[in-house]
Amino acid sequence: MQKLIIQGGVPLHGEITISGAKNAALPVLCAALLTEESLKIKNVPVLQDIITMLSLLKQMGINVTAPNVSEITLSASTLTHLVAPYEMVKTMRAAILILGPLLARAGEANISLPGGCAIGLRPVDQHIKGLQVMGAEIHIKHGYIHAVAKKLHGARIVLDIITVTGTENLMMAATLAEGTTILENAAREPEVVDLANCLIAMGAKIHGAGTDIITIEGVPSLHGAEHTVMPDRIETGTFLVAATATSGEILLRETAPHLLDAVLDKLIEAGADIDSNDNWIRLKMHTRPKSINVRTAPYPAFPTDMQAQFMSLNCVASGTAIVTETIFENRLMHVQELIRMNANIEVEGNAAIVHGAPQLDGAHVMATDLRASASLVIAGLVAQGETVIDRIYHLDRGYENIEGKLSTLGAQIRRT
Numbered sequence: 001m002q003k004l005i006i007q008g009g010v011p012l013h014g015e016i017t018i019s020g021a022k023n024a025a026l027p028v029l030c031a032a033l034l035t036e037e038s039l040k041i042k043n044v045p046v047l048q049d050i051i052t053m054l055s056l057l058k059q060m061g062i063n064v065t066a067p068n069v070s071e072i073t074l075s076a077s078t079l080t081h082l083v084a085p086y087e088m089v090k091t092m093r094a095a096i097l098i099l100g101p102l103l104a105r106a107g108e109a110n111i112s113l114p115g116g117c118a119i120g121l122r123p124v125d126q127h128i129k130g131l132q133v134m135g136a137e138i139h140i141k142h143g144y145i146h147a148v149a150k151k152l153h154g155a156r157i158v159l160d161i162i163t164v165t166g167t168e169n170l171m172m173a174a175t176l177a178e179g180t181t182i183l184e185n186a187a188r189e190p191e192v193v194d195l196a197n198c199l200i201a202m203g204a205k206i207h208g209a210g211t212d213i214i215t216i217e218g219v220p221s222l223h224g225a226e227h228t229v230m231p232d233r234i235e236t237g238t239f240l241v242a243a244t245a246t247s248g249e250i251l252l253r254e255t256a257p258h259l260l261d262a263v264l265d266k267l268i269e270a271g272a273d274i275d276s277n278d279n280w281i282r283l284k285m286h287t288r289p290k291s292i293n294v295r296t297a298p299y300p301a302f303p304t305d306m307q308a309q310f311m312s313l314n315c316v317a318s319g320t321a322i323v324t325e326t327i328f329e330n331r332l333m334h335v336q337e338l339i340r341m342n343a344n345i346e347v348e349g350n351a352a353i354v355h356g357a358p359q360l361d362g363a364h365v366m367a368t369d370l371r372a373s374a375s376l377v378i379a380g381l382v383a384q385g386e387t388v389i390d391r392i393y394h395l396d397r398g399y400e401n402i403e404g405k406l407s408t409l410g411a412q413i414r415r416t
């Protein structure tokens, strides 16, 4: 099993380019199921989740061509297999995004239940409820969601809870439904807007993406299109936190600063000096960071996918901070690993009380999920001595060439 080995204590310096967003690229790949024509997607990040999703789509009969690493053309002129099998779904929850578009296009879908994972139970009841309101018959048997609908119809759907992939699944399904669908209490995440832009380029009629009410007027068919995936705001935030924690100075290119307001505000509160333009961010940090309280919530508030990274920052900050996780019930698994590095953290329910210390110690730690892994990388970059991170397959799900990018910034990091 591969590991990362980091020699800590080197401030990050230099510039790198941010990749396309995992959480935007995954639903956009699934949107290819909605049309017989070709969908060309640019700025696709090279990540394990993308590779898994492409394998899943290929075994369904989709033709995939990739003239270069970040550009992919998908053509779903024929669909031979209406199944997302357990072996592929178990490693990637986003496979649930196959359900809505496959059902809308083919009238049938059999998707393995994604089930629970390290960060929480993560049920998909809202996806299922929404499709049922649109006329689908859905049964769960032997761990699979079996969905059938000759033709979905438009409906008013009020989501009980704000769900990102739930909103995306239902929005995709509604593009080919008969009549108008109104999604209320919809997720406002930028990745939902990116998917809506792709669907609109394919001929869908969607209004309100980015607000909590999305209206989709169904059309008989969608056509081919070209779409460029938005920059990864979580990758951006992760590098910014790493530079802040190590008192470095970095420039991130091809990113989208306006999508990171909540994160940038917190970094400024921690003492970072930030400058940005349309598509770049420069961060300079010359002092020890100050502790900052963080409470996760749906966009535009502070993202849960940045919580673990800010936990590491608080470990070396001056003062005490409270980090509260409100989205997932079990997303503090990195705490026990950070404690192995001498962090001073207490957990009370869904909150971690982090007492900042002048330094962390390098140690042998284990990645438990994607962003927990990123928090351990950040902790390793600031710690005294060597940190060895096991189970980095979690990290490879969501970060493109992380050790290459960190090496460019001067970090002493290698993979074995």
Ligand SMILES: CC(=O)N[C@H]1[C@@H](OP(=O)(O)OP(=O)(O)OC[C@H]2O[C@@H](n3ccc(=O)[nH]c3=O)[C@H](O)[C@@H]2O)O[C@H](CO)[C@@H](O)[C@@H]1O
Pocket: 023, 026, 093, 094, 120, 121, 122, 123, 124, 125, 126, 127, 128, 161, 162, 163, 164, 165, 166, 191, 304, 305, 327, 328, 329
């Ligand atoms: C591929 C992708 O885009 N993943 C992101 C997406 O995950 P994902 O879309 O899975 O997360 P959701 O927004 O659906 O989850 C939010 C909360 O709603 C609950 N829930 C969700 C659906 C449902 O039917 N029933 C239900 O109870 C979940 O258990 C969780 O507690 O949004 C999360 C929240 O911003 C991010 O952390 C993930 O990185």
Ligand SMILES: C=C(OP(=O)(O)O)C(=O)O
Pocket: 023, 092, 093, 094, 305, 370, 371, 398
């Ligand atoms: C939780 C995440 O991803 P996923 O929903 O794909 O598990 C994430 O990107 O942090």
